[in-house]
Amino acid sequence: MKSGRFWAWFVFLMGAAYFFIPLIATIEFSLRMRRGVYSFDAYKVVLGDSQFQATFMFSVIVAVFTILLGVLIVVPTAYWIRLRLPQLRPIVEFITLLPLVIPAIVIVFGYIRMYGSNSPLPFLGSNLGANALLVIGYAALALPYMYRAVDTGLRTIDVRTLTEAAQILGAGWGTIIARVILPNVLIAVLSGAFLTFAIVIGEFTMASLLNRPAFGPYLQNLVANRAYEPAALSIIAFVITWGCMSLIQILSRFAPKSANRPN
Amino acid sequence: MAEPFLSIQHVRKSFGATTVVEDFNLDVAPGEFVSFLGPSGCGKTTVLRMVAGFEEPSAGKIVVGGKDITRLKPNQRNVGMVFQAYALFPNLTVAQNIAFGLKVGGMPKPDADRRVAEMLDMIKLPQMADRYPYQLSGGQQQRIALARAIAPKPKLLLLDEPLSALDAKVRISLREEIRSIQKKLGITTIFVTHDQEEALSISDRIAVMYGGRAEQVGTPFEIYNRPATKFVANFVGTLNVLEGKVTDAASGKVQVNSQEVSLKGKLNGSKSGDTLSLALRPEAISLGRQPGHDASLSGEIAEVHFLGSVIRVRVGIGGNTVSLDTFNNSTTPPPVVGDKADISFSSGDMLVLH
Missing domain, CATH: 3.40.50.300 (P-loop containing nucleotide triphosphate hydrolases)
Incomplete structure (x- = not known):
């Protein structure tokens, strides 16, 4: 019993060390910009850089649109598959996994060929079009995470009975999805949204090849040319990530609790 | 309607x-x-x-x-x-x-x-x-x-x-x-x-x-x-089903395990020699011959289950077994397995199943 407890603590401490030592080292390094003393100079430089603000804002806006597009595509699809076409589920799951095995660079070159300024759909002929293409590309990249999150959420509710209960009360498909299904898988959607946000904020390949002023290319440029600022930026990104996760935790408290199972 | x-x-x-x-x-x-x-x-x-x-x-x-x-x-x-x-x-x-x-x-x-x-x-x-x-x-x-x-x-x-x-x-x-x-x-x-x-x-x-x-x-x-x-x-409900043979369709006579029962007016369409399934609800059967009951069959007590307020008795009649409940009476001992017993019922309560 005592030996078991020792090993449990040992494994826990090893895991914690694996996680915290690089983090502490990065924080420590990010504070050493001024020779001989700890300071927040690296953070001031990063946060004061107009490029940082512009690229970060751009990526945040792209992330928000990507999440909206992802929700619009994935929620009705996952719902319909679960309700009416369960036999297609393995095929749809396979399709949603494709972005994991097809490198982003392949997808983006495909886009450039398909949607160049001389093509019938010249997305790349304007900034707005290129931004839209970036959002579409990111929605595809985030598909495996968004689909799985929503599908897992749908698994926790009795989709068929809730749908039928709403239908018999006079609701159409729009009302059913907006007022019954979506609110009951909100936490799952938020998890998918968070993962999408994380992917979009750090993504480099698509943004760089589509020549978009996103945070990923800025980050890469900074890492290539500076010493302390990238460490500060990593810590900032870490804080944003944890902030998002905390937000999901807070929001989940307001989520409806499922009571569809009979006692 | x-x-x-x-x-x-x-x-x-x-x-x-x-x-x-x-x-x-x-x-x-x-x-x-x-x-x-x-x-x-x-x-x-x-x-x-x-x-x-x-x-x-x-x-x-x-x-x-x-x-x-x-x-x-x-x-x-x-x-x-x-x-x-x-x-x-x-x-x-x-x-x-x-x-x-x-x-x-x-x-x-x-x-x-x-x-x-x-x-x-x-x-x-x-x-x-x-x-x-x-x-x-x-x-x-x-x-x-x-x-x-x-x-x-x-x-x-x-x-x-x-x-x-x-x-x-x-x-x-x-x-x-x-x-x-x-x-x-x-x-x-x-x-x-x-x-x-x-x-x-x-x-x-x-x-x-x-x-x-x-x-x-x-x-x-x-x-x-x-x-x-x-x-x-x-x-629907508990039912005792007995196999019977029509001996005289005109007068409604049916034989159950060599014992004759009269089911006048209930054998619509049946001919002498036909085999029938006859059904009786447990609550329609009494142990022993009771006044008001115009039909009876003899058999042997096969099982007795004491359930408190009621006693469930199963009576074997040839190849058939009939289940019935009797109220528990503290002054009367329950039937004994193996004893000979008669059951009686009103022929009007017997159902002919098609």
Whole structure:
């Protein structure tokens, strides 16, 4: 019993060390910009850089649109598959996994060929079009995470009975999805949204090849040319990530609790 | 019957090569409470789902209030439904759940609020308006589901095994509540159940289903006392089935294990020499020859089970075994296994099964 407890603590401490030592080292390094003393100079430089603000804002806006597009595509699809076409589920799951095995660079070159300024759909002929293409590309990249999150959420509710209960009360498909299904898988959607946000904020390949002023290319440029600022930026990104996760935790408290199972 | 309110005409439903409902016909009068009773897989829920619009019949038609609704979508039928699994929306409060159909139907908020309060009073849960479904017991959830189904004033109420998920005590009180609300509102209701006691206790009429067909449609009294088929007789209540041979069709004489019983007027269509299945309810049989009973059979006590207030006795009569209950009397010892015994009954209580 005592030996078991020792090993449990040992494994826990090893895991914690694996996680915290690089983090502490990065924080420590990010504070050493001024020779001989700890300071927040690296953070001031990063946060004061107009490029940082512009690229970060751009990526945040792209992330928000990507999440909206992802929700619009994935929620009705996952719902319909679960309700009416369960036999297609393995095929749809396979399709949603494709972005994991097809490198982003392949997808983006495909886009450039398909949607160049001389093509019938010249997305790349304007900034707005290129931004839209970036959002579409990111929605595809985030598909495996968004689909799985929503599908897992749908698994926790009795989709068929809730749908039928709403239908018999006079609701159409729009009302059913907006007022019954979506609110009951909100936490799952938020998890998918968070993962999408994380992917979009750090993504480099698509943004760089589509020549978009996103945070990923800025980050890469900074890492290539500076010493302390990238460490500060990593810590900032870490804080944003944890902030998002905390937000999901807070929001989940307001989520409806499922009571569809009979006692 | 007066002009039927719900008419199910020659309805058939097949899933691929499997036919689950075959030539189902039923007329339901306005305000009538009809139960579909049958074992799992008999097609009762499928018929209900076709009335609701969740399944489309492969053939036949469904008419409500003189209007053919066979091809209408569920949200166009103005039908209320209560599900076995409650199906309350977990993200909405009790009041919002009840108001859901009213809101979807475009009722102004003050009117909807008034109707919700009315419904909560009706199910005697006015204090629960702001609770969420997970904060309620199973019985309370099902009463909310009933209120939600009734709130938009549907033309027809469908109840799909609404009591199956509840414990025995709640089941009994809720079924009485459902019946009293149904009577008060006069709403035409179809109730699906596999529980015969439930169906017998609250229905105006029962449709006993088997193999996708209605075996018999009748009042609970008719179904219990005059079952039309062997299946109905066996499914509803406990039944002793005896094999008999017609010895004299004209005078109604039947032989059971070399003993003769007279069943005058009950052998319609049977010829001398035919073999029949005869049925007797346990409550129609007495141990020993009793005054008023015009038929008797002799046998041997095969089993005795002491159950407290009653003693269940099984009497072997040749190859047949007859089960009957006698009240426990502290001054009379129970029968002894192996003793010879007579059973008596009124020949009028004996059913001939076809």
